[in-house]
Amino acid sequence: MKNILITGGAGYIGSHTAVQLVKSGYNPIIVDDLSNSDEKVLDRLEEILGRKLSFYKGDCSDRVLLEKIASAHDLAGIIHFAAFKAVGESTEHPLKYYKNNLGSLLVLLDFMRDHQIKDLVFSSSCTVYGQPEILPVTESTPRKDAESPYGNTKKICEDILVDFVKSKGGVRVVSLRYFNPVGAHPSGKIGELPIGTPANLVPFVTQTAAGIREKLTVFGNDYDTPDGSCIRDFIHVMDLADAHLRAFEYLGKQDNNFYDVFNVGTGNGNTVLEVITTFEKVNNVSVNYEIGPRRPGDVVKIWADTDKIKTVLKWTPSYSLEDSMRDSWNWQKTL
Ligand code: NAD
Ligand code: WQD
Numbered sequence: 001m002k003n004i005l006i007t008g009g010a011g012y013i014g015s016h017t018a019v020q021l022v023k024s025g026y027n028p029i030i031v032d033d034l035s036n037s038d039e040k041v042l043d044r045l046e047e048i049l050g051r052k053l054s055f056y057k058g059d060c061s062d063r064v065l066l067e068k069i070a071s072a073h074d075l076a077g078i079i080h081f082a083a084f085k086a087v088g089e090s091t092e093h094p095l096k097y098y099k100n101n102l103g104s105l106l107v108l109l110d111f112m113r114d115h116q117i118k119d120l121v122f123s124s125s126c127t128v129y130g131q132p133e134i135l136p137v138t139e140s141t142p143r144k145d146a147e148s149p150y151g152n153t154k155k156i157c158e159d160i161l162v163d164f165v166k167s168k169g170g171v172r173v174v175s176l177r178y179f180n181p182v183g184a185h186p187s188g189k190i191g192e193l194p195i196g197t198p199a200n201l202v203p204f205v206t207q208t209a210a211g212i213r214e215k216l217t218v219f220g221n222d223y224d225t226p227d228g229s230c231i232r233d234f235i236h237v238m239d240l241a242d243a244h245l246r247a248f249e250y251l252g253k254q255d256n257n258f259y260d261v262f263n264v265g266t267g268n269g270n271t272v273l274e275v276i277t278t279f280e281k282v283n284n285v286s287v288n289y290e291i292g293p294r295r296p297g298d299v300v301k302i303w304a305d306t307d308k309i310k311t312v313l314k315w316t317p318s319y320s321l322e323d324s325m326r327d328s329w330n331w332q333k334t335l
Contacts, residue, residue, distance in 0.1 A: 001027045003073045004248065007060040007104065008082030010037035012192040013123065013181055015045055016241040017079060019190075022049050024245050029073050031056045031065065032082065037193060044189040061104040066111045077119030077251070079244055080108055083153070087127075088199055090150035101153035102160070109164055112171055119251040121244050124158055124175040126233070126263070126302060127151040135269075136233075136305040139177070139261050147297050158261070165259040172258040174247040179233035179265030179304050181240050183324035184331035191331030192237075202234075202324075205276060206332035209285045216287055218272055220294035223301075229272035231301035233265035236319030236327070240264055246313040265304030266317045279325040 004021060008014045009030030015037075018028040030042070030053060042055050054073065058065040060082045069075070083101045084090065090097040105122070112120065128151065129137050130144030146152035161173045182202045184191030194203040197213075208216040221228035243264045251258070270278075276287050309315050319327075 001025060002076040003027045003029050005029050005031060005069065005075050005078045007031050007078065007080045007108070010034060010039070010041045010055075011081055013178070013237060013240060014079070014081040015041050015190045016185055016237045017081070017244045018045055018053065019048055019185060020238070020241040020245055022051070027054075029054045029056070029069060029075070031058060031060045031069065033057065033059045036084070036195060041190060048185065048187055048189050061100070061107045063107055063111065066107070070111075070115050075115070075117050077117060077121070077248060078108060078112065079121045079248070080105065081123050083123065085150060086199060087148045087150045090148050094149035097149045097153050101150075102156060105157050105160060109160070109169065109171070113169055116170065118170065118172050118256070119248060120161075120171055120173045121247045121251070122157060122161060122173060122175045124177045124261070125151070125154045126177050126179045126265070126304065128155050128158065128177060129302065131299045132302060135301060136267065136303045137263065138305040139263055139308055162259055165257050168257050170256055172251045172254045172256065173260075174251055175261040176243055176247060176264050177261060178240060179235050179263070179302070181237050182234045183236040183238065183319060183327040185238065186327055186330070188327075188330040188334045191328070191334070201272060201275060202328050205279050205287055206328050208289070209279070209283070209287050209329065210332050214288065216276070216289040217292035218276070218289055219292060219298060221273070221291045225271055225301055227271050227273045230298055231269035231271050231303065233267070233269055233303035234275065234321055234324055235265050235317060236324045239317040239319050243309065243313065243315050246315045250313055262309040262313060263304040263306060264309060265306060267304055267306040269301060269303035270321055275321070275325070278321050279329065282322045282326050283329045285329070
């Protein structure tokens with residue numbers, strides 16, 4: 001069984017990917033410092049999987065810890081999720097973001113070279129496209145100047161990976177540009193754990209429906225979109241998890257010193273108001289919301305062109321927006 005190191009594997013996307021890896025015969029080794037997750041996730045994962053997982057609590061930029069892991073497990077590759085991801089916080093504390101998001105990647109690349117670990121899947125983001133002129137966005141749509149230090153870390157990490165591959169660093173890398181991950185494991189045992197007031201739409205919707213937040217504000221309904229609210233491409237986290245498996249298997253067929261990038265979205269855009277009404281309909285609950293002013297810096301509309309990932313990785317999403325809203329609510333009820 002191939003061992004894959006999952007940095008940030010106790011987090012939202014990493015935990016779902018760990019489940020899908022085990023289901024496909026891989027052995028995930030999780031390293032997470034729990035800076036944005038809870039150790040209970042490990043128990044939940046073990047409940048879902050019916051087996052123990054190897055978990056190392058600590059910083060994936062800690063080379064001593066990485067050496068300890070390498071001496072205990074023969075690693076076939078790494079999926080690097082660990083990062084800070086709060087856009088607002090990144091504008092207040094940019095150095096914290098550059099240090100963690102860039103620093104961890106640099107340490108991991110050194111570690112991979114020294115141990116001849118070839119394969120890396122990196123968590124990038126559609127944030128690298130900013131507000132694109134032409135929709136949907138393909139992987140060759142030009143990247144824009146980042147709107148936030150967080151977004152810039154993703155752009156710089158992609159550049160670091162390209163340069164490292166060009167230098168014949170001996171690795172094979174896929175960057176996955178996630179669109180808007182939503183939903184949760186259908187069991188309701190794992191999901192997104194927003195700490196404090198959620199900045200993202202769907203956790204705010206579920207918390208409002210649950211009565212934790214009094215009211216959801218829709219940030220603008222006067223944009224140039226069918227109902228005036230912004231458009232995003234909402235991808236179910238289980239589909240997103242599967243994309244990592246496909247990416248990993250694809251890397252295994254490539255020559256050394258290889259880099260590629262894929263959009264991971266559904267290929268469809270939905271408006272914020274559509275998300276709210278879909279949530280209300282599938283769950284038969286109402287969400288107290290009001291229309292408020294636009295959020296500064298918001299992208300008006302973006303969705304993915306998914307031809308490349310469908311053709312090359314043979315990946316297609318299988319969950320609908322309805323599934324995502326049902327699973328998000330199911331998870332909120334567990335919380
Ligand atoms: P998350 O915060 O739920 O998971 C990240 C995990 O990494 C957390 O468990 C955190 O404790 C851990 N972590 C952070 N720094 C660490 C370090 N130095 N060492 C060890 N563990 C560390 O976030 P997520 O939503 O699962 O995101 C995973 C990745 O996907 C991130 O790189 C994020 O930037 C990227 N991404 C997320 C989204 C999104 O909307 N969720 C969209 C695009 C890209
Ligand atoms: C979605 C839509 C809001 C909350 C963020 C990051 C980006 C990427 C994905 C990681 C927008 C609207 C939201 C609310 C609202 N993450 N909204 N009321 O803007 O696509 O991007 O997540 O890489 O970097 O910036 O996601 O969930 O914040 O917002 O009306 O209370 O919902 O205006 O149109 P976004 P989001």
